[in-house]
Structure formats: structure tokens, C-alpha cells
Amino acid sequence: xxxxxxxxxxxxxxxxxxxxxxxxxxxxxxxxxxxxxxxxxxxxxxxxxxxxxxxxxxxxxxxxxxxxxxxxxxxxxxxxxxxxxxxxxxxxxxxxxxxxxxxxxxxxxxxxxxxxxxxxxxxxxxxxxxxxxxxxxxxxxxxxxxxxxxxxxxxxxxxxxxxxxxxxxxxxxxxxxxxxxxxxxxxxxxxxxxxxxxxxxxxxxxxxxxxxxxxxxxxxxxxxxxxxxxxxxxxxxxxxxxxxxxxxxxxxxxxxxxxxxxxxxxxxxxxxxxxxxxxxxxxxxxxxxxxxxxxxxxxxxxxxxxxxxxxxxxxxxxxxxxxxxxxxxxxxxxxxxx
Amino acid sequence: xxxxxxxxxxxxxxxxxxxxxxxxxxxxxxxxxxxxxxxxxxxxxxxxxxxxxxxxxxxxxxxxxxxxxxxxxxxxxxxxxxxxxxxxxxxxxxxxxxxxxxxxxxxxxxxxxxxxxxxxxxxxxxxxxxxxxxxxxxxxxxxxxxxxxxxxxxxxxxxxxxxxxxxxxxxxxxxxxxxxxxxxxxxxxxxxxxxxxxxxxxxxxxxxxxxxxxxxxxxxxxxxxxxxxxxxxxxxxxxxxxxxxxxxxxxxxxxxxxxxxxxxxxxxxxxxxxxxxxxxxxxxxxxxxxx
Numbered sequence: 001x002x003x004x005x006x007x008x009x010x011x012x013x014x015x016x017x018x019x020x021x022x023x024x025x026x027x028x029x030x031x032x033x034x035x036x037x038x039x040x041x042x043x044x045x046x047x048x049x050x051x052x053x054x055x056x057x058x059x060x061x062x063x064x065x066x067x068x069x070x071x072x073x074x075x076x077x078x079x080x081x082x083x084x085x086x087x088x089x090x091x092x093x094x095x096x097x098x099x100x101x102x103x104x105x106x107x108x109x110x111x112x113x114x115x116x117x118x119x120x121x122x123x124x125x126x127x128x129x130x131x132x133x134x135x136x137x138x139x140x141x142x143x144x145x146x147x148x149x150x151x152x153x154x155x156x157x158x159x160x161x162x163x164x165x166x167x168x169x170x171x172x173x174x175x176x177x178x179x180x181x182x183x184x185x186x187x188x189x190x191x192x193x194x195x196x197x198x199x200x201x202x203x204x205x206x207x208x209x210x211x212x213x214x215x216x217x218x219x220x221x222x223x224x225x226x227x228x229x230x231x232x233x234x235x236x237x238x239x240x241x242x243x244x245x246x247x248x249x250x251x252x253x254x255x256x257x258x259x260x261x262x263x264x265x266x267x268x269x270x271x272x273x274x275x276x277x278x279x280x281x282x283x284x285x286x287x288x289x290x291x292x293x294x295x296x297x298x299x300x301x302x303x304x305x306x307x308x309x310x311x312x313x314x315x316x317x318x319x320x321x322x323x324x325x326x327x328x329x330x331x332x333x334x335x336x337x338x
Numbered sequence: 339x340x341x342x343x344x345x346x347x348x349x350x351x352x353x354x355x356x357x358x359x360x361x362x363x364x365x366x367x368x369x370x371x372x373x374x375x376x377x378x379x380x381x382x383x384x385x386x387x388x389x390x391x392x393x394x395x396x397x398x399x400x401x402x403x404x405x406x407x408x409x410x411x412x413x414x415x416x417x418x419x420x421x422x423x424x425x426x427x428x429x430x431x432x433x434x435x436x437x438x439x440x441x442x443x444x445x446x447x448x449x450x451x452x453x454x455x456x457x458x459x460x461x462x463x464x465x466x467x468x469x470x471x472x473x474x475x476x477x478x479x480x481x482x483x484x485x486x487x488x489x490x491x492x493x494x495x496x497x498x499x500x501x502x503x504x505x506x507x508x509x510x511x512x513x514x515x516x517x518x519x520x521x522x523x524x525x526x527x528x529x530x531x532x533x534x535x536x537x538x539x540x541x542x543x544x545x546x547x548x549x550x551x552x553x554x555x556x557x558x559x560x561x562x563x564x565x566x567x568x569x570x571x572x573x574x575x576x577x578x579x580x581x582x583x584x585x586x587x588x589x590x591x592x593x594x595x596x597x598x599x600x601x602x603x604x605x606x607x608x609x610x611x612x613x614x615x616x617x618x619x620x621x622x623x624x625x626x627x628x629x
Contacts, residue, residue: 015462022463033479141611145604147555149562150596153578157589269465276468280559284582295563298474310467310475317466 005326012322020314027310028072031303032065038085038301059085059304072307081311082304086296091308095290099312100183101171102278102289108186108205109212110271116213117220118256118263124221125228126251140218149280152211156284159207166206169286173200208285212277216270223266227259234258261332268324272317345540345617354612361605362550368418369425376415377403380572384410389588405590407580413594416572420595423573424602426484427557428550431491435553436546438492439499440538444530446500447507457500464497473556477565487566491553498552499545503538510537540617544610551606558599574598 003011039055047055056062060071075082081091120136127133146154156168171185172178176197178188186205189198231237232255240250275291282291290309297305349355368375390406391398398405404413446454464472473494480486510516511534519529560566561575569576574595581591 019463019466023467026463027475030476030479035481141607142604145551145607146600147559147603149559150578150599153582153585153592153596157585157592272465272468273470276470279470279474280562283563294471294474298478299564301478306475306478310471313468313471314466317468321466 003329005329008325008329009322012318012325016315016318019318020311023314024073024076024307024311025069027307028069029065031306032068034301034303036301038303040301059083076311081308084297084305085302086300086305087302091304094293094305095308095312097183098288098290098293101185101287102275102282102291104184104186105205105208105278105282105287105289106212106271106274108209110216110267110274112209113213113216113270113274114220114267116217118224120217121221121224121228121263122251122256125225128229136221140221143214144218146214148211148215148274148277149284151214152208152281152284155207155211167200167204168207171201171204171287172197173204176200204285208281208287211281212274215277216267216274219266219270220263224259224263227262228255231255231259257331261328264324264327264331268320268327271320271324275313275316349613349616352612352616354608355616356612358547358605358607358609358612361601362547362609365421365602365605366425366429369421372418372422376412376418377401378412378415380411380415380419381570382411382415384412386410389584389591391588392590404594405588407577407588407591408584413577413591416577417574417594417598419572420574420577420598421602423484423561423567423571424554424557424598427487427491428553428602428606431488431495431553432546432549434488434492435495435549436499436542439496440503440542442496443500443503443507444534447504448511448526448530448534454504457504461497461500464494469494470556470559473560474563474565477560482566482568484567484571487557487560490560491556494556495549495552498549499542502545503542506538506541507534510534540613544613544617547606547610547613549606551603551610554599554602554606 037052038061039052039059053062060068063071072082079092081095083089084091084094087094120140124133124136124140127136159165167173172189176194178185178192178194178197181188181191185201186198189195189201228251237250237255240254245254278289278291279295280291281287282289283295286292290312294306294309296302297309384406387399387402387406388408388410390402390410392405393400393403402412402414404417406412407416442457446457473490476490476493477486480490516529516533519533524532557566557573558575558578561573562579564576564579566575567573577595578592581588581595585592
């Protein structure tokens with residue numbers, strides 16, 4: 001049956017509820033396996049037994065796990081994600097403050113990775129059968145073999161420390177301040193009409209976004225090239241040649257669009273993975289996003305914060321999957337309604 | 339003289355298999371013979387020689403060929419012992435994930451029905467979560483230790499195998515020789531073990547090879563965050579996290595473990611790419627999509 005875009009969104013929303021429930025149970029139960037006391041990290045070392053017990057009671061850790069889960073779920077239903085153990089602040093506030101940083105970083109990284117990947121993929125295909133193709137092929141395997149967080153470190157070593165070309169600490173120059181409107185600094189600086197600050201934000205985004213992009217580029221490049229190969233055996237390519245169109249026009253106007261589908265599904269899967277990649281990239285570039293927040297939470301056994309951020313990641317991936325499925329429908333004429 | 343099967347001979351003729359397989363074998367040997375190869379105990383501190391540069395620089399000494407870290411530990415020895423952690427995780431976790439994933443894929447693909455539905459939904463749930471984050475959460479729950487790292491990677495990555503192998507099983511089940519085997523009196527188990535498993539093995543080996551690289555990266559990420567092996571065990575991710583604080587004065591401490599990870603992942607990717615090309619050229623897209 002052919003589905004409409006709305007149909008997909010509706011079905012995805014129905015599936016999202018049980019998925020989120022299962023994920024929340026899994027995360028909750030796994031974290032309760034914790035061999036250490038989650039409070040040990042946040043109480044002063046000289047805390048008395050009574051103080052420990054009181055805090056444990058306040059946080060609800062003294063109750064049976066199913067009861068703890070039920071209470072937590074009830075809180076979430078009211079939009080309350082609990083209180084962070086280490087920051088003593090509401091989990092929702094912490095996440096909302098950090099989320100724009102991560103979304104901005106991924107948006108720029110994803111755009112960069114897609115543009116580079118499509119560009120390199122088309123070039124590599126245009127070079128088919130030449131020595132350049134072999135070099136590009138080897139290059140893509142090499143780039144693919146370095147994970148994002150190592151790119152982050154290598155780029156700092158090369159461009160940050162070595163050539164001192166680009167900044168690599170934080171989101172914006174320490175001297176600059178921009179009033180927070182959306183939390184997305186690229187937008188906030190433009191609203192404030194502050195061009196130097198906007199450029200500073202771009203400079204600060206360059207290295208971390210490029211680290212993330214390099215994880216995606218070689219994959220897109222290879223998949224796009226292989227689907228271009230599949231497309232070129234089709235009759236309409238031969239027909240376009242007979243009509244006397246230039247090779248360039250055939251590749252860019254005719255083949256590329258038809259070869260795009262596998263790349264779109266790849267981008268969908270990889271965009272979710274990219275959020276995983278932001279964890280260490282944010283730590284390495286001291287970006288105050290949810291990845292950095294998650295690493296702090298994990299290191300300090302801050303269970304309420306870990307649970308909250310985990311659910312946010314899950315929602316992000318589910319939304320991405322839906323977007324990709326709708327995009328797929330738009331691009332694939334076979335699935336479109338007559 | 340040893341007679342090699344045609345498939346194996348075709349694999350060995352592929353240069354990528356030779357290069358990737360050779361590198362991987364070398365890494366496994368380094369890991370295996372680490373106590374013999376390493377010039378120092380990887381935990382031994384020499385506080386008179388901290389942050390020493392590599393031997394070929396002006397201030398270097400050959401007793402510390404690749405220099406020392408901030409506690410005066412020999413970087414070369416830590417690199418060699420780090421290979422032990424990386425290779426144990428790579429082999430055990432990759433084969434473990436392959437085993438779990440393909441057993442479930444065989445059940446789902448061969449029997450269909452409700453087992454297929456349940457396994458399919460489990461894969462969906464797993465796919466709705468960035469894998470790195472799931473492994474980090476598992477490590478918080480399990481606590482530090484090499485076996486826990488391996489377990490976490492298996493729990494996270496079985497889906498990579500399950501999805502791809504299941505669709506391959508579905509394709510194999512449609513072929514004529516499967517009902518023929520049933521008619522010849524094979525039980526279901528015999529059909530699965532003697533007909534289907536051999537048919538999906540080439541694909542499986544390719545996936546295992548690529549998974550070895552993924553496992554090395556995941557372990558490095560976990561140990562970088564401090565959620566992998568015990569602090570006393572030298573792992574590449576720990577070396578990177580330590581050396582990052584001294585990257586201005588001693589970049590070597592950072593570059594060496596990065597190279598270790600790079601070479602391992604490169605070996606796994608090149609070997610996987612070569613195996614894929616030599617066993618089944620049609621798999622190109624499917625494999626590229628799962629990476």
C-alpha cells in the first residue's frame with residue numbers, strides 16, 4: 001500500500017510510544033545494575049550514614065526498582081525529568097540549555113558531510129577507470145578508518161596547535177557575549193546583528209563540525225558512487241547520450257537524482273550515529289552540549305541525568321527516521337501516489 | 339601439499355585481503371607476544387624520565403624508543419600492551435556479536451512468524467538509539483573490566499549482524515535446494531546447519547572483519563571516557579585521554595595510540611572490503627549502508 005507523508009508521520013508516532021517505553025525500561029534497569037552507590041560521587045566524603053540515607057530517600061533510591069520506575073515514568077508524564085544528582089538542578093533545564101549547542105553542531109556537521117560526500121562521490125564516479133579513482137578509493141578507506149573523536153584530536157594537533165589557524169575551545173570567543181534568544185548561537189548572533197560574533201561562532205564550529213563530517217563523507221561518497229554505477233546501466237542514460245546531451249549534464253541532471261535514494265537512507269542512519277559521535281567531539285572541543293553533559297553524567301553516575309538525556313537521544317533518532325522516510329517517499333517516484 | 343578451496347584461493351588472490359589480513363595478523367601477533375616484545379613493564383613509572391621525546395629526536399634515548407608519558411611510562415610498551423586489549427575486544431566481541439546476531443537472524447529468517455516479529459521489533463528498538471551511547475550506559479551499569487566491555491559491545495552490535503544476515507537468509511530460503519533438502523529427509527536443523535549457514539558464511543566473515551574495527555573504536559571511546567578497563571590496564575583510549583593534557587609539549591604520546599587505532603581499523607576495513615569483493619560483488623551497497 002502506498003502511504004502519504006502524513007500517514008508515515010502518524011504511524012511513526014504510534015510506534016514511537018512503545019519504543020520509548022521499552023528504551024526507558026532498558027536504560028532504567030541497566031543503570032540499576034550499577035555496582036557502586038550513585039550518591040557516593042556527589043556527597044562530601046565526610047557525609048554521615050544518616051545523611052546518606054536521607055539523600056537516598058529523597059532521591060527515591062531506597063524503593064524497589066519497579067516502584068522507582070513507575071514514579072519516574074509518572075514524573076515524565078508531567079514533563080518532569082527529575083533532579084540531577086551532581087548539579088542539583090532540574091534535568092529538563094540542563095538538557096534544554098545544552099540541546100541547541102548539539103543540534104547546531106550536528107546540523108553544520110551533517111550539511112558539511114553531505115556536501116563533501118556528494119561532491120567527492122560524483123568526482124570519484126567521474127574519474128572511473130582512471131588512476132585518480134584508485135587514489136580517491138584508497139583515500140576514502142583511510143578517512144573511514146579514523147573515527148570522529150580521533151579526527152577531532154588530529155585537527156586540533158594540526159590546525160589548532162600546529163598552524164594556530166582556528167580556535168578549538170568553546171563555542172565563541174570568551175570576550176564576546178550574545179543575548180540568548182534561541183540558544184543557537186549562529187541565529188542569536190544574527191538576531192543581535194553582531195557580525196564579528198557570528199564569524200567567531202563559525203570559526204569555533206569549523207573544527208568540531210569538520211571532525212563529525214569526516215565520519216560521514218567517505219561513506220556517502222562510496223554509496224553514491226556505487227549507486228551511480230547501477231544507474232548508468234539504465235536505458236534512459238543511453239537515450240540521453242543519443243539525444244546528444246553532454247556527459248556532465250547526464251551525470252548532474254539525470255543520474256544523480258535517480259541514484260540518490262540509497263544515499264538518503266544512509267544519511268538517515270548515519271545522522272543518528274553522528275549524535276553518538278558528538279559525545280567525545282564536544283568533550284574534546286569543550287562544547288557545552290548534551291554530549292558533553294552526558295559524558296559528565298556517565299562519569300559521575302548521575303542516574304536521573306543519564307536517563308533524561310538517553311530519552312532525548314531516542315526521540316532525536318525516531319524523528320530523524322521519520323524525516324528520512326518522508327524524504328524517501330518524496331524522492332522515489334515508485335512510492336508516490338498517482 | 340595443502341589443497342585450498344576455490345573460494346579461499348580467490349580471497350587470497352585479492353590484494354586487499356592480503357594487505358588487510360596481513361596487518362590484522364601482525365596486530366594479533368603483537369598482542370599475543372606483548373610480554374616478549376615490550377621493552378618495559380607498561381605500568382612501570384620512571385619519574386626521572388617523564389614526557390621524554392622519541393629516540394630519533396635530539397633529546398631522545400633508545401631505551402624509550404617512542405618516548406615516555408607524563409608518569410615516565412614507556413609509550414612503546416604501552417602501545418604493545420594496548421594492542422592486547424584492542425585485539426581481545428576486537429576478536430571476542432566481533433565473533434560474539436556475530437554468533438548472537440546470526441543465530442537470531444537464522445531463527446527470524448527461517449521460521450518467520452512471531453519469532454521474526456519479536457526479533458524484528460528488538461532490532462527496531464536497538465536502532466532507535468545511537469550505539470555508542472548504549473554501550474556507555476551499559477558500562478555504567480556493568481562497571482569496569484575487559485569482559486564487561488566485550489559483553490557491552492556484543493549487546494549493542496548484534497543487530498548489525500542480525501539485520502543483514504536475516505535478509506540474506508530470506509533470499510537463500512527461496513532457492514530450490516532448500517525444499518529439495520527437506521524432501522531428501524533433512525530435518526529443519528539440518529537444513530539450517532548444512533545448507534543455510536554455509537550460504538551466509540561469506541557475508542558473515544565480511545561483517546565480522548568490519549565489526550572488529552568497530553569494536554576497537556568503541557573500546558577506545560569507552561576507555562577515553564574512563565568507562566572501559568580498570569585504570570591499571572594500558573588501553574589506547576586511556577593513553578589518548580592522558581596524553582591530551584600534554585599535547586603541546588609531548589604530541590607523540592597522543593599520535594602513537596591514535597596510529598594504533600587507525601592501523602587496526604584500517605586493517606579491518608581493508609580486509610572486509612577485500613573479502614566482500616572476492617566473495618560477492620553484489621553486496622557492495624548493503625555493506626556500505628550498514629557501516
